Amino acid sequence: MTPIILVLGLFAILIMVGSFFLLRRSEEDPLAARIDEFAARDEAVSIEEIELSMPITDRLFVPLIRRVSDFVVRLTPQTTLERTARQLELAGNPRNMSAAEFWVIRGFVTVVFTGLTLLMMWRFGQPTNKMILFSLGAAALGFMLPIMLIRSMSDRRKQAIVKKLPDALDLMTICVDAGLTFNAAMQKVDEKWDDALAREFGRVIYEMQLGKSRRQALKDMVDRMEVPDVTSFIAAVLQADQLGVGIGKVLRIQS
Template identity: 25%
Template sequence: MFDSVITLLSSPPVLIAIFLAIGVTLVLFTLLGRKDTIDPLQKLREQSRDINKPGIELGRRTDSTALTKRLDKFKSFLEPATGDEMDEARLQMIQAGYHGRSAVRDYHAIKFIMGVSGLLLGLGYMFAFPANEGASIVATIIPVMVPTLVGYYLPIYWVSKRRAERQKQITGGFPDSLDMLLICTEAGQSMDQSINRVAKELKAGYPALAEEFETVSHQVKAGSDRLKVLKDMGERCGNPDIRSFVTVLIQSATYGTSVADALRVYAAEMRDKRVMLAEEKANVLPTKLTLGTMMFTVPPLLIILIGPSVHGVITMLATADFSL
């Protein structure tokens, strides 16, 4: 038993995995064990400057926990280096529904922590159930690499899935929101009041779209330009229909036409587009059902129709006398 453990520990894959785990553990202890050595007066000056900054997120909760303060020290390690990459990563997190200022940092921290946890889990499995002496290097590394990769890519899959579901929900609810905007505008309400009303009405059916309209309402109340806020909404949602809607509003404001008329035309186009998408899915459905019909309908039908004849032929051949 002792010789088998020594042989296992001296194998190259196990040595590589051990050194990798030790290195990751040392990095974690180094990161989590650093103390805040900033001068208290300097920290007070930074806090006073932060109060005057207009970067407060409207309608968002910005609780400052001990973990958040500790992760603030490692922004250079957990966040992209360039500003363009940071903006792109922040936009992806916003499109997935995570609007916090530390969303990108938390996302990369979770990927790192889950990857290391998967690595440690794989090493524990390797020592608990050692591989055979004649096993290949691939068979030895797989129990370590699989949980590591799963732990690393699971947050990526989760964020991508949430982003796709949120964009699908926004796309599905946007025609209804246009109809509500048209009704509110024709009833005599202003565009700001209409947006606020639509945000309240859409919470039950389309919470993601209602959240975006509510953000627009808060930003407009804070003094931001409505058209710029709507442009930002189109970029956050990643929906070309919303960008076209903003373009319609800009043209209406530029040429002095009625907003209600522009909304009526655009809402009719969106309804026609939704009907065309539904018809497209309905036309594709028979093609998708063909394979299932062939697999689950034709074989039982052949068995029912041809089965008795085949059974009769087999019985006749078994009982026939070929001695003549």
């Protein structure tokens, strides 16, 4: 039983490490964040200094994943990539991964799990049939683990949005009653908090600045969330726009 326990323990460690480094949420580009950080300093810095200041995962693994993903795009059906992109969007776009990059990670985790299992089983002199059985199980686990983590992140994101929505509605109601527009009220939420709902409001404002209509931007936000409470709220706002009803009244009812 010793090799089995070791293999399971190794899987547990890999799951924790993978969850933190590969799928932790990162809303902004790491390089852009570093450039902004150094721009605030008085002394001049070189591009090399900026790159070396980035974590090793961003300097080595991320560029490698992106190169391989260019090859994956040509091999993977478009419908599969679109479905994966949708799952990543619902999870909040962790680390701003593309669908192809996510498939590269799935393949990498599958290979690592399978290889380490074979190595451990061989090291402890396990029979061939058991090595094959455990390696197949490890491959299945490695292949499914990333998507399981993404789904878990999506569920947690939805729960966080539902929890934060009442506070956001209260603030928006106060802002509108004070004379601000609905757009300005959304921007206030984005400025006050740093959470999934606030970032979505900020994205709506940004898309409107790029020329998208408010109606379409709000509909797109609803699609990115799939949260019934948000869907009902936005439907009420859009209906109020259509009927000429004051937004303040809608906000008071919703809050």
